[in-house]
Amino acid sequence: MALTTDFRLDGRVAIVTGASSGIGHRFSQVLAEQGAVVLAAARRVDRLEDLAATSERIHAAACDVADDAQLEALVERAVADHGRIDIVVNNAGTTDAVTPAEHEDPALFRHVVDVNMNACFVLAAAAARQMIVQEQGGSVINIASVHGLVAAAPNAQAAYAASKGGLVNLTRELAAQWAKHRIRVNAIAPGYFETELTEAMFVGEDAGLRYIRRNTLLGRPGELAELDGPLLLLASDAGTYITGQTIAVDGGWTAR
Numbered sequence: 001m002a003l004t005t006d007f008r009l010d011g012r013v014a015i016v017t018g019a020s021s022g023i024g025h026r027f028s029q030v031l032a033e034q035g036a037v038v039l040a041a042a043r044r045v046d047r048l049e050d051l052a053a054t055s056e057r058i059h060a061a062a063c064d065v066a067d068d069a070q071l072e073a074l075v076e077r078a079v080a081d082h083g084r085i086d087i088v089v090n091n092a093g094t095t096d097a098v099t100p101a102e103h104e105d106p107a108l109f110r111h112v113v114d115v116n117m118n119a120c121f122v123l124a125a126a127a128a129r130q131m132i133v134q135e136q137g138g139s140v141i142n143i144a145s146v147h148g149l150v151a152a153a154p155n156a157q158a159a160y161a162a163s164k165g166g167l168v169n170l171t172r173e174l175a176a177q178w179a180k181h182r183i184r185v186n187a188i189a190p191g192y193f194e195t196e197l198t199e200a201m202f203v204g205e206d207a208g209l210r211y212i213r214r215n216t217l218l219g220r221p222g223e224l225a226e227l228d229g230p231l232l233l234l235a236s237d238a239g240t241y242i243t244g245q246t247i248a249v250d251g252g253w254t255a256r
């Protein structure tokens, strides 16, 4: 019996944004480990160079995702240096400080939506134009959040919740538009994982960690390695019939 569980990515070219730390750093290594060439993008190039030194298939790519021209240039570089683009992981993300919405700075709100949602659209569209020319399909993976599915409050973060909720429905819309080109578009909605973004929640045994344990069915935060399987399912030929979906990897946060 031939199993349809081929998670290898040999010959594929991927872009991962937000690769200088946390989830994107891990995802770059996971995709490269499975055989993909990876353009690892972020603003902190020194960190990307350290990452690139861990695998000959990982290449550092300076990019501020708030700048459309730099996103277009990422796809151009993938094609110029590696001949194609097959996988885009829209992972770069930022958040607003915990602030009641009535006092939130509108400029900060717009910036968070720009980085977390608008940039995902611009990069996905640039990559899709190339994937359509290649005529071999592709996979776009948007890193959303449980707070794109349910409210963030009591950690009041209106911009973060709005941007991630928008990203979840953008995922459906792009999947619907590009299915005819065999470009699959899916999202992963993580619960809480310890990274620079969430480090304030993980200080000691304090309120943050207790809050995570109380609200997660499995009673603990996630380990970064627990995102590897969902990533590879969506990126590889093991997931060729999955599109328009958001997979919550949240220890049951959204099941209640």
Ligand SMILES: NC(=O)c1ccc[n+]([C@@H]2O[C@H](COP(=O)([O-])OP(=O)(O)OC[C@H]3O[C@@H](n4cnc5c(N)ncnc54)[C@H](OP(=O)(O)O)[C@@H]3O)[C@@H](O)[C@H]2O)c1
Pocket: 017, 018, 019, 020, 021, 022, 023, 024, 041, 042, 043, 044, 045, 063, 064, 065, 066, 091, 092, 093, 094, 115, 143, 144, 145, 146, 189, 190, 191, 192, 193, 194, 195, 196, 197, 198
């Ligand atoms: N950790 C969690 O519990 C959790 C839960 C749900 C969703 N997520 C999502 O997962 C993604 C990764 O977050 P993380 O937890 O791994 O946080 P992280 O360690 O703080 O990483 C965030 C990454 O985004 C990059 N970034 C931020 N602004 C950028 C910009 N303007 N241009 C380019 N890159 C930018 C940062 O790189 P530079 O600063 O070097 O540019 C960094 O590599 C985010 O979308 C986040 O919302 C995380």
